[in-house]
Amino acid sequence: MENPWITHSKKEVYSNPWIAVSHEEVTTPGGSPGIYGVVQFKNVAIGILPLDKDMNTWIVGQYRYTLDKYSWEIPEGGGPHGIDLLDSAKRELKEETGLIAKKWTPIVDLQISNSVTNEMGIAYVAQELTQGEAEPEDTEDLKVRKLHFNELLDMAMKGEIEDALSLVTIFKTKLLLDMGELVNG
Numbered sequence: 001m002e003n004p005w006i007t008h009s010k011k012e013v014y015s016n017p018w019i020a021v022s023h024e025e026v027t028t029p030g031g032s033p034g035i036y037g038v039v040q041f042k043n044v045a046i047g048i049l050p051l052d053k054d055m056n057t058w059i060v061g062q063y064r065y066t067l068d069k070y071s072w073e074i075p076e077g078g079g080p081h082g083i084d085l086l087d088s089a090k091r092e093l094k095e096e097t098g099l100i101a102k103k104w105t106p107i108v109d110l111q112i113s114n115s116v117t118n119e120m121g122i123a124y125v126a127q128e129l130t131q132g133e134a135e136p137e138d139t140e141d142l143k144v145r146k147l148h149f150n151e152l153l154d155m156a157m158k159g160e161i162e163d164a165l166s167l168v169t170i171f172k173t174k175l176l177l178d179m180g181e182l183v184n185g
Contacts, residue, residue, distance in 0.1 A: 004029035005026055005027070005028065005029060005036075006026060006027040007024055007025075007026050008024075008025040008026060008027065009024065009025045010022050010023075010024045010025075011023050011024075017042065018041070018042055018043065018078070019039055019040065019041055019042060020039075020040045020042070021037065021038070021039050021040075022037070022038045022040065023035065023036075023037060024036040024037070024038060037116065038116065038117070038118065039116055039117040039118075039119075040117070040118050041078075041117060041118060041119040041120075042080070042081065043078030043079055043080055043081070044078065044079045044080075044081060044085055044088075044119075044120050044121065044122060045076065045078060045112055045119055045120070045121035045122070045165055046076060046077050046078060046079050046085060046088055046089045046092055046121070046122055046123070046124075047073075047074050047075070047076045047121065047122070047123040047124070047165040047166060047168075047169045048074060048075045048076070048089050048092060048093045048123070048124050048125075048126050049074050049123065049124070049125050049126070049169050049170065049173050050075070050093060050097065050099050050101065050125075050126045050127075050129055051125055051126070051127050051129075051149060051173070051184060052127070052129050053127075053184065054148075055148055055149045055150070055184060056146055056147065056148055056149070057074075057146070057147060057148070057149050057152050058075065058097045058099065058144055058145065058146050058147075059072050059073060059074055059075075059144075059145050059147065059152060059161075059166075060072070060073055060074070060075050060076075060096050060097065060142050060143070060144055060145075061073075061142065061143040061144075061145065062141060062142050062143070063141065071161075071162065071163055072145070072155065072160065072161050072163075072166075073161065073163040073165075073166045074123075074163075074165070074166045074169055074170070075092055075093050075096040075097055075099075076092065076096075076163075076165060076166070077089075077091070077092035077095070077096070079092075079122075085122055086104055086106075086124070089104065089122075089124050089126075090104075093126055094132065094134075094135065095134065095135045095136060095137065096134060096136060096142055096144070097134055097144050098131055098132040098133045098134035098135075098144075099126070099129050099130070099131060099132070100129070100130045100132055101126035101127060101128060101129050101130075102127070102128035102129075102130075103126070103127040103128040104124050104125075104126055104127075105124060105125045105127070105182060106122060106123070106124050107123055107124065107125055107169065107172050107173060107176060107182070108121075108122070108123045108168055108169065108172050109121070109122050110122075110123075110165075110168055112164060112165070113164075121165050123165060123168065123169040123172070125169075125173055125176075125182060127184070149173075149174075152170060153170060153174055156170045156171070
């Protein structure tokens with residue numbers, strides 16, 4: 001489809017190592033003048049759901065500064081654009097949980113919040129796991145929790161997990177397992 005928006009000007013008003021924010025003067029699809037603020041992400045969001053042969057998984061708890069609340073999530077991080085995302089996923093899983101996986105299955109590509117950002121995400125199921133030592137960054141005060149996948153699914157259904165990338169990954173994994181398209185083992 002053809003883009004119905006007309007961009008007249010774009011000015012970057014803020015930038016840091018993770019995001020850039022631009023102010024844009026536009027003509028809307030309806031023909032009226034308008035503005036748009038766009039948050040451009042410098043990394044792809046990456047989520048990993050580790051799953052062992054007994055259907056155990058690992059989640060990470062941390063205090064999220066932006067929300068001013070504690071959050072349980074699948075292991076997540078960012079991968080720079082232009083870098084192999086699977087390599088970034090392997091790094092994040094090891095960094096946050098100490099786990100190393102031999103089998104990686106990409107299960108979803110998604111747009112995180114496409115009304116104001118260009119952030120893209122990808123999620124993997126990691127299997128054939130070996131436990132090592134976690135190596136969290138100094139900005140992370142993580143609690144790692146091992147639990148059965150059904151307990152994780154229950155947490156998601158009860159609203160105890162609110163992170164969008166985690167929820168999409170958990171529910172898609174459940175569907176793939178039920179349909180026999182994701183083999184556990």
